[in-house]
Amino acid sequence: MSRHAKRNRPDGDRSGKRTTTLETVRPAAPAAIAPRHDAAEIAPIESHRIDGAHARAEVLRATGLFKRYRKGPVEVPVLRGVDLTVRQGELLAVVGQSGSGKSTLLHVLATLDAPDGGEVRFDGRRIDNLPSRERDLLRNRRFGMIFQFYHLLPELNVLENVLAPLMIAESMPGYFLRRRGYRRQATEILELVGLAHRLKHKPRELSGGEMQRTAIARALVTRPELLLADEPTGNLDGETGREILEMLRGLNQEQNLTIVMVTHDKEIARGADRIIRLVDGRVESE
Amino acid sequence: MYKFLLCWRYLRTRWIALVSIISVMLGVATMIVVNSVMSGFVSEMHQRLHGIHSDVVVEARDLNGFCDAQSHMEKIRQVAGEDIEAMTPTVIVPAMLTFRCGSQWISAPVQLIGIDPATQGTVSAFAQYLQHPENRREPTFDLRRGGYDTQDHQGGPAGGSARPAMATAGWEHRERWARSEAFRQALEPPEQTKNPAPDAVAPDPFANLPPTEPAHVFDPAKEQYDGVVLGIAMISRPTDDGKLGFALLPGDDVRITTVTASRRDPKFQSREFTIVDFYESKMSEYDSQLVFVPIGVLQDMRGMVDPSTQDRFVNSIQIKLREGADNHAVRDKLKKSFPAEVYTVLTWQDKQGPLLSAVHMEITILNILLFLIIAVAGFGILAIFLMIVVEKTRDIGILKSLGASRGGVMGIFLGYGLSLGLVGSGAGLVLGLAFVHHINQIADWISRVTDQPLFDPTIYYFYRIPTIVDPATIAWIVLGALGIAVLSSVLPAFRAAMLHPVEALRYE
Numbered sequence: 200m201s202r203h204a205k206r207n208r209p210d211g212d213r214s215g216k217r218t219t220t221l222e223t224v225r226p227a228a229p230a231a232i233a234p235r236h237d238a239a240e241i242a243p244i245e246s247h248r249i250d251g252a253h254a255r256a257e258v259l260r261a262t263g264l265f266k267r268y269r270k271g272p273v274e275v276p277v278l279r280g281v282d283l284t285v286r287q288g289e290l291l292a293v294v295g296q297s298g299s300g301k302s303t304l305l306h307v308l309a310t311l312d313a314p315d316g317g318e319v320r321f322d323g324r325r326i327d328n329l330p331s332r333e334r335d336l337l338r339n340r341r342f343g344m345i346f347q348f349y350h351l352l353p354e355l356n357v358l359e360n361v362l363a364p365l366m367i368a369e370s371m372p373g374y375f376l377r378r379r380g381y382r383r384q385a386t387e388i389l390e391l392v393g394l395a396h397r398l399k400h401k402p403r404e405l406s407g408g409e410m411q412r413t414a415i416a417r418a419l420v421t422r423p424e425l426l427l428a429d430e431p432t433g434n435l436d437g438e439t440g441r442e443i444l445e446m447l448r449g450l451n452q453e454q455n456l457t458i459v460m461v462t463h464d465k466e467i468a469r470g471a472d473r474i475i476r477l478v479d480g481r482v483e484s485e
Numbered sequence: 486m487y488k489f490l491l492c493w494r495y496l497r498t499r500w501i502a503l504v505s506i507i508s509v510m511l512g513v514a515t516m517i518v519v520n521s522v523m524s525g526f527v528s529e530m531h532q533r534l535h536g537i538h539s540d541v542v543v544e545a546r547d548l549n550g551f552c553d554a555q556s557h558m559e560k561i562r563q564v565a566g567e568d569i570e571a572m573t574p575t576v577i578v579p580a581m582l583t584f585r586c587g588s589q590w591i592s593a594p595v596q597l598i599g600i601d602p603a604t605q606g607t608v609s610a611f612a613q614y615l616q617h618p619e620n621r622r623e624p625t626f627d628l629r630r631g632g633y634d635t636q637d638h639q640g641g642p643a644g645g646s647a648r649p650a651m652a653t654a655g656w657e658h659r660e661r662w663a664r665s666e667a668f669r670q671a672l673e674p675p676e677q678t679k680n681p682a683p684d685a686v687a688p689d690p691f692a693n694l695p696p697t698e699p700a701h702v703f704d705p706a707k708e709q710y711d712g713v714v715l716g717i718a719m720i721s722r723p724t725d726d727g728k729l730g731f732a733l734l735p736g737d738d739v740r741i742t743t744v745t746a747s748r749r750d751p752k753f754q755s756r757e758f759t760i761v762d763f764y765e766s767k768m769s770e771y772d773s774q775l776v777f778v779p780i781g782v783l784q785d786m787r788g789m790v791d792p793s794t795q796d797r798f799v800n801s802i803q804i805k806l807r808e809g810a811d812n813h814a815v816r817d818k819l820k821k822s823f824p825a826e827v828y829t830v831l832t833w834q835d836k837q838g839p840l841l842s843a844v845h846m847e848i849t850i851l852n853i854l855l856f857l858i859i860a861v862a863g864f865g866i867l868a869i870f871l872m873i874v875v876e877k878t879r880d881i882g883i884l885k886s887l888g889a890s891r892g893g894v895m896g897i898f899l900g901y902g903l904s905l906g907l908v909g910s911g912a913g914l915v916l917g918l919a920f921v922h923h924i925n926q927i928a929d930w931i932s933r934v935t936d937q938p939l940f941d942p943t944i945y946y947f948y949r950i951p952t953i954v955d956p957a958t959i960a961w962i963v964l965g966a967l968g969i970a971v972l973s974s975v976l977p978a979f980r981a982a983m984l985h986p987v988e989a990l991r992y993e
Contacts, residue, residue, distance in 0.1 A: 311886055312986075336888060346990070364888060
């Protein structure tokens with residue numbers, strides 16, 4: 200298989216799956232995003248992808264996840280054998296009391312943290328034990344993350360915050376060459392989340408809802424296959440929280456985006472396709 | 486790409502870090518100023534030291550020297566002929582200078598140097614330091630008729646000090662002095678005349694004796710004694726209004742006393758000389774000690790002439806080397822052929838060795854100390870960077886969650902350190918160069934404000950603080966400062982890179 204063919208196939212796959220909705224919501228997808236598939240590290244992962252056209256293919260599978268934290272001499276188990284499957288295009292909510300390990304679970308799924316036992320597979324490939332460079336690439340290009348405290352970079356304005364993952368992905372000259380495409384891409388996504396009028400504002404000048412929408416735009420700018428949301432509404436009032444949830448719901452339905460959302464709020468969780476309840480580091484019910 | 490953006494943003498928003506680089510800036514500026522002034526000073530000093538000493542000197546250990554300079558010079562030419570441009574024999578002896586200043590008689594120890602005016606100029610810059618423009622072109626021991634500089638010709642753009650008294654120097658001064666002296670002697674009884682010079686003018690009590698020979702009547706208004714060039718500092722001092730005042734002028738007479746060259750029974754020998762010019766090298770050590778007379782006169786005076794062969798004695802031979810010749814190599818060659826018991830062979834650097842090496846050591850030590858300042862600044866950067874890393878812990882977690890690699894995070898802080906170093910040393914460079922450029926105005930201003938002369942030209946004999954800006958030195962200073970800034974950001978950058986993303990995200 201020639202390098203050229205290898206590079207193009209994943210793109211073909213994806214657009215094949217999403218054709219109907221993607222083109223309507225994000226018209227004229229900028230060609231500039233294509234080069235991100237150049238990276239050789241990504242290619243093996245992509246080639247392992249399941250080619251099935253059926254909607255509910257398995258995207259992420261966690262098996263027997265075990266994680267403990269050491270607090271002084273005492274070891275505190277946080278995850279005690281969590282099994283979890285996330286299917287293509289679903290909105291999965293993980294609920295649980297605080298301290299039930301749901302944030303830790305999300306961090307492990309996002310490869311930010313390594314489990315002490317068990318494994319995480321993404322697109323059929325084990326990702327929890329990848330070298331750090333490949334995990335960085337995975338987070339940068341195929342996962343999107345949003346957090347309870349938004350976690351925007353205070354020195355950068357809204358547009359720059361949204362561009363940050365693209366800047367991280369690109370070398371300086373590469374970014375410089377494609378910066379127009381990237382800017383358009385980021386602006387379009389900010390329009391999508393309704394922040395087109397806030398491009399030059401610093402995070403501290405925004406309301407909580409606006410900050411979270413900026414964070415969503417940042418998570419989506421690299422067109423991830425999986426969005427991991429850690430208490431996305433946890434720091435917002437009920438009304439704004441519902442708006443954010445609506446937005447996630449809309450993204451899930453219109454763009455067929457797979458979302459894993461961690462929350463302690465049962466009301467919010469009710470909007471999900473499927474709910475997993477985490478109690479004391481174990482999945483209690485589905 | 487995000488590294489550069491974040492570096493730039495941190496640089497613009499973290500003023501505390503800019504405070505930490507003020508010490509880098511000051512260190513760099515101070516190093517530039519000190520090095521420029523010191524190298525200017527050294528170069529000026531070299532020039533002046535070298536101005537009196539020729540490249541290499543062959544000296545006799547015995548004050549009374551060696552016979553037949555010509556054969557010695559031939560031998561030198563045989564040994565190192567290809568490197569030699571010119572040679573001149575000189576006699577250097579200690580002596581005493583006596584002159585009248587107003588009603589006072591003043592005696593001072595001096596270094597008496599007998600030179601050949603025709604060839605002295607070929608081996609050293611002797612003529613350049615004289616006060617008459619004609620003498621600078623062609624030095625002579627004959628008194629000139631007026632035309633002496635009334636302004637320091639080495640003053641450079643600052644103009645130097647004014648010497649209005651020099652306007653009357655020369656034959657005019659001598660004639661006027663002779664007239665007033667004659668008038669004074671006509672008034673006073675002859676036996677009270679202590680003036681040693683114009684004895685002949687006094688009424689001769691032995692006039693009625695049969696003349697043994699036709700007495701030569703010395704007329705100071707028309708004749709001069711043998712010429713002498715005095716170091717300018719012996720007879721001058723700056724007046725309150727910044728001008729240079731003189732006790733004597735070219736045209737006045739002085740008495741020089743030295744000892745005869747007799748080995749068994751040295752005797753004092755005095756002689757009158759007429760000042761023909763002043764020597765001003767601006768090295769106070771020379772200007773207050775050196776007295777130049779024609780070599781033949783000194784040899785006669787000291788009896789440095791072999792009575793049987795009429796061979797003359799000299800005690801040193803000054804050698805000027807060709808451009809680019811290695812004077813230490815020539816010295817070593819000459820040392821082999823001139824026995825060390827009788828001769829010493831020295832380069833001009835050897836002659837001023839302790840002074841030059843002291844100055845060089847001073848420069849080295851100053852550089853080490855000042856570089857330590859920058860090193861201390863490095864620790865300031867280290868401390869502030871560690872603080873910034875702690876403050877930015879969450880941002881580091883965010884960047885990692887967005888896929889930034891460890892190297893990338895490290896790069897942010899290394900780049901930040903480098904850009905702080907660039908800003909600091911750049912500002913220091915500008916500040917230092919500006920300071921060097923305006924150093925004389927600054928020195929003047931400080932003198933005015935503190936009412937203390939910062940740079941006293943009577944001590945240093947420079948009117949301007951000499952500076953030389955050496956680009957290589959500056960490049961080293963700036964590179965050193967950059968290196969320290971980057972080095973001191975390595976540890977904080979490494980800590981940032983090693984932060985665990987989850988803990989960093991949780992950090993409040």
